[in-house]
Amino acid sequence: MPDVDMLVLGSGPGGQKAAIAAAKLGREVAVVDRADMVGGVSLHTGTIPSKTLREAVLYLTGLTQRDLYGQSYRLKENITVADLTARTQHVVSREVEVIRSQLARNRVPLFAGTGRFLDPHTVALRDVTGHERVLTAEYVVIATGTRPARPPSVEFDGRTILDSDNVLTIERVPRSMVIVGAGVIGMEYASMFAALGSKVTVVERRPAMLDMCDVEIVEALKYHLRDLAVTFRFGETVAAVEQHGHTALTVLESGKKIPADAVMYSAGRQGLTDELALEQAGLTADARGRIAVDEHYRTQVPHIYAVGDVIGYPALAATSMEQGRAAAYHAFGEPVGRTHDLQPIGIYTIPEISFVGRTEDRLTEERVPFEVGVARYRELARGQIIGDAHGMLKLLVSPDDRRLLGVHCFGSGATELIHIGQSVMGCGGTVDYLVDAVFNYPTLAESYKVAALDATNRLRSLDRLGD
Numbered sequence: 001m002p003d004v005d006m007l008v009l010g011s012g013p014g015g016q017k018a019a020i021a022a023a024k025l026g027r028e029v030a031v032v033d034r035a036d037m038v039g040g041v042s043l044h045t046g047t048i049p050s051k052t053l054r055e056a057v058l059y060l061t062g063l064t065q066r067d068l069y070g071q072s073y074r075l076k077e078n079i080t081v082a083d084l085t086a087r088t089q090h091v092v093s094r095e096v097e098v099i100r101s102q103l104a105r106n107r108v109p110l111f112a113g114t115g116r117f118l119d120p121h122t123v124a125l126r127d128v129t130g131h132e133r134v135l136t137a138e139y140v141v142i143a144t145g146t147r148p149a150r151p152p153s154v155e156f157d158g159r160t161i162l163d164s165d166n167v168l169t170i171e172r173v174p175r176s177m178v179i180v181g182a183g184v185i186g187m188e189y190a191s192m193f194a195a196l197g198s199k200v201t202v203v204e205r206r207p208a209m210l211d212m213c214d215v216e217i218v219e220a221l222k223y224h225l226r227d228l229a230v231t232f233r234f235g236e237t238v239a240a241v242e243q244h245g246h247t248a249l250t251v252l253e254s255g256k257k258i259p260a261d262a263v264m265y266s267a268g269r270q271g272l273t274d275e276l277a278l279e280q281a282g283l284t285a286d287a288r289g290r291i292a293v294d295e296h297y298r299t300q301v302p303h304i305y306a307v308g309d310v311i312g313y314p315a316l317a318a319t320s321m322e323q324g325r326a327a328a329y330h331a332f333g334e335p336v337g338r339t340h341d342l343q344p345i346g347i348y349t350i351p352e353i354s355f356v357g358r359t360e361d362r363l364t365e366e367r368v369p370f371e372v373g374v375a376r377y378r379e380l381a382r383g384q385i386i387g388d389a390h391g392m393l394k395l396l397v398s399p400d401d402r403r404l405l406g407v408h409c410f411g412s413g414a415t416e417l418i419h420i421g422q423s424v425m426g427c428g429g430t431v432d433y434l435v436d437a438v439f440n441y442p443t444l445a446e447s448y449k450v451a452a453l454d455a456t457n458r459l460r461s462l463d464r465l466g467d
């Protein structure tokens with residue numbers, strides 16, 4: 001008899017939800033993680049601290065209030081790191097408590113330490129003192145996440161040369177900053193530091209950024225960030241970063257040199273699989289430490305599942321949670337619905353971006369015809385009230401069956417608003433539902449009705465031509 005039905009390695013969003021789901025099905029389950037990492041990267045260096053920091057930046061700089069109270073409006077003149085991080089510690093410790101108590105009341109023991117395979121059903125758990133205990137399990141879920149990828153030639157010191165882990169512990173807000181990599185992490189931090197008044201330069205190897213998003217929205221984001229003095233260097237690769245006292249000099253392959261108070265690397269992440277002794281379980285990881293899985297999150301060893309960032313794209317907290325639940329349900333024969341195509345993406349840049357479904361570019365590539373309906377916040381009463389003139393909602397509608405193919409949102413509340421579109425899409429609703437629905441007024445949600453009317457007006461012109 002194995003010691004537990006399911007052993008979960010990692011207590012981030014994926015691991016937590018796998019464990020709770022298994023416990024709710026009446027199974028014996030245990031979770032292993034370092035005592036100081038309960039809640040995972042999501043809680044300690046990723047989602048939660050970065051979003052709490054963003055909230056503090058928006059509040060203290062008054063950035064989003066300037067259209068209302070004037071361009072010089074600020075809540076505080078000299079914003080310090082202490083001002084910015086005051087809430088973070090509180091939020092993180094409360095969340096750790098929530099996770100611990102959720103696990104405890106579902107009778108899921110949390111072992112402090114890290115796990116490594118001894119064989120496909122046996123894991124050695126090692127705590128900080130080096131003490132080891134061995135646990136056997138019928139099923140294992142690997143939810144060990146990722147760490148920032150660090151090029152070996154760059155000497156990270158946590159003061160001037162940083163990654164997204166130690167950017168949270170900087171001593172002062174840098175006057176100038178280079179951000180390497182214009183992925184989601186890079187652009188979220190570029191937005192925050194630009195809002196704080198740092199002179200930010202973003203260096204990105206590719207010719208564009210955030211290519212999963214709507215092109216028009218990415219253009220709008222670039223415009224806003226340029227307005228906050230962000231410089232973009234697309235199609236440029238960082239060759240080296242040199243430290244000169246308190247200044248870091250970023251050298252690009254093109255020969256350009258950029259001096260700055262700080263450099264932050266956000267050039268991808270590496271799966272945390274090197275300490276798992278995967279070979280003992282008959283598993284392997286790719287060069288970026290990722291583990292391959294099937295549609296049920298099973299690895300090539302069928303009783304071992306892998307979920308969350310360790311399996312790669314989309315590498316989000318929300319998707320990791322869902323993968324964890326799906327893996328546990330699959331292991332114990334519980335049916336699980338699949339909503340893969342309708343996972344929303346939320347990017348907390350300033351302003352924020354969110355979307356669900358396909359982009360115009362993808363639909364065009366796939367030769368799927370669509371019509372567009374747009375609502376601009378400046379034409380909504382709520383947009384005027386909150387002083388957000390740049391926000392927009394875009395619906396992509398099929399002219400054949402009038403269903404929504406994609407919803408793209410930019411500006412205040414985008415990451416919340418997107419769920420209206422997600423629900424309509426998930427229930428197979430058409431644009432006509434949104435035309436007929438009555439929304440509270442004045443709200444930003446009203447943008448759905450305005451965009452739906454815009455789309456149907458265009459569809460009507462097409463229909464008339466057809467007649």
Ligand SMILES: Cc1cc2nc3c(=O)[nH]c(=O)nc-3n(C[C@H](O)[C@H](O)[C@H](O)COP(=O)(O)OP(=O)(O)OC[C@H]3O[C@@H](n4cnc5c(N)ncnc54)[C@H](O)[C@@H]3O)c2cc1C
Nearest residue numbers: 010012013014040041042046115144145308309315316317
């Ligand atoms: C700066 C930043 C901002 C982000 N913002 C967002 C956001 O706004 N929204 C969003 O959806 N996502 C965001 N993400 C992504 C999100 O944090 C991840 O998708 C999520 O944390 C992945 O969850 P996970 O379950 O894979 O585990 P993780 O959260 O990565 O945690 C893995 C855990 O496994 C543990 N572990 C590692 N090795 C072992 C071992 N051998 N034994 C036992 N335990 C082990 C680690 O200690 C860690 O606690 C952000 C990420 C970063 C870095």
Ligand SMILES: NC(=O)c1ccc[n+]([C@@H]2O[C@H](COP(=O)([O-])OP(=O)(O)OC[C@H]3O[C@@H](n4cnc5c(N)ncnc54)[C@H](O)[C@@H]3O)[C@@H](O)[C@H]2O)c1
Nearest residue numbers: 181182183184185186204205237238266267268315346347
């Ligand atoms: N809001 C959110 O949902 C959220 C927020 C943050 C992070 N995340 C997740 O975290 C993951 C990691 O994000 P990320 O931004 O670190 O990685 P990424 O892989 O998405 O982006 C890294 C970028 O760096 C560029 N790059 C790499 N080396 C370079 C070099 N030497 N010079 C110039 N450019 C270089 C790459 O071309 C790439 O565009 C993502 O998959 C994302 O899903 C999600």
